[in-house]
Amino acid sequence: MTKPVVHVDHVEKIFGRKSENSFKALDGVSFDIYPGEFVGIMGPSGAGKTTLLNVVSTLDQATSGKIEIAGRDITMMKQNELADFRSAELGFIFQDFNLLENLTIYENIALPLSLQGVASKNIRPLVHQVADKLGIKSILGKYPVAVSGGQKQRAAAARALVHEPAIILADEPTGALDSKNARSLMETMEHLNRHHSVSIMLVTHDPLSASYCERILFIQDGTIYKEIRRTEDQAAFHQQILNVLAEFSSLDQA
Numbered sequence: 001m002t003k004p005v006v007h008v009d010h011v012e013k014i015f016g017r018k019s020e021n022s023f024k025a026l027d028g029v030s031f032d033i034y035p036g037e038f039v040g041i042m043g044p045s046g047a048g049k050t051t052l053l054n055v056v057s058t059l060d061q062a063t064s065g066k067i068e069i070a071g072r073d074i075t076m077m078k079q080n081e082l083a084d085f086r087s088a089e090l091g092f093i094f095q096d097f098n099l100l101e102n103l104t105i106y107e108n109i110a111l112p113l114s115l116q117g118v119a120s121k122n123i124r125p126l127v128h129q130v131a132d133k134l135g136i137k138s139i140l141g142k143y144p145v146a147v148s149g150g151q152k153q154r155a156a157a158a159r160a161l162v163h164e165p166a167i168i169l170a171d172e173p174t175g176a177l178d179s180k181n182a183r184s185l186m187e188t189m190e191h192l193n194r195h196h197s198v199s200i201m202l203v204t205h206d207p208l209s210a211s212y213c214e215r216i217l218f219i220q221d222g223t224i225y226k227e228i229r230r231t232e233d234q235a236a237f238h239q240q241i242l243n244v245l246a247e248f249s250s251l252d253q254a
């Protein structure tokens with residue numbers, strides 16, 4: 001049987017030490033993401049989405065439970081091991097692009113490889129290949145200030161992918177884009193997932209972005225409230241997502 005690329009097992013995250021001030025942001029969350037899956041994480045504000053992304057991405061530590069990525073238990077790793085693991089196995093796409101302004105788009109995309117000590121002659125074909133996949137070959141020599149928001153986010157996606165990580169972790173990647181660029185980025189992510197088997201975990205508030213996923217986990221009060229899978233076309237899935245979000249707002253009003 002295929003092993004999951006992300007295995008989250010009864011994870012808890014408690015903020016604060018003293019019992020009167022402590023807050024359980026994740027309360028026994030378990031799920032798997034299999035290689036080549038495109039999974040969305042949704043839920044109301046304060047539900048625990050960012051906390052979940054932070055513990056899966058090794059940026060924060062779970063209080064208890066186990067998280068395995070690409071078969072390695074990240075909850076047992078030391079800080080220096082985690083840094084190496086993160087740069088080899090994870091690709092990040094954030095809302096605000098996080099491109100370095102004083103590096104060209106080429107240099108930004110090459111960064112994860114340079115940090116891993118890949119020789120520059122080997123970097124060039126890899127950057128060109130990923131830029132080609134994302135349709136940004138023509139802007140490789142430009143600086144971030146000289147390209148559009150949509151191109152910046154494609155460059156950030158290329159940087160996340162260039163070292164072929166086990167999984168891409170995306171946090172509101174369309175949050176700073178207009179609707180045309182948002183749609184285009186999501187179509188590209190869907191293409192990368194379907195045709196290049198890139199595994200993606202996407203945290204988003206946006207039902208339209210989420211409708212590009214194959215499966216959505218809805219989080220409420222630190223637990224998985226519901227899981228839905230795309231079985232029909234995207235428009236029907238979009239409607240299904242809106243229906244679950246409506247359940248949340250009726251819970252809020254109850």
Ligand SMILES: Nc1ncnc2c1ncn2[C@@H]1O[C@H](COP(=O)(O)OP(=O)(O)OP(=O)(O)O)[C@@H](O)[C@H]1O
Nearest residue numbers: 015016023025043044045046047048049050051052
């Ligand atoms: N460092 C912290 N210390 C204490 N409580 C925290 C901390 N970080 C988050 N929380 C609390 O944990 C809960 C979950 O927060 P989290 O940021 O994961 O929610 P979210 O679902 O990502 O929300 P949003 O959609 O608004 O970004 C919230 O109640 C938040 O106040």
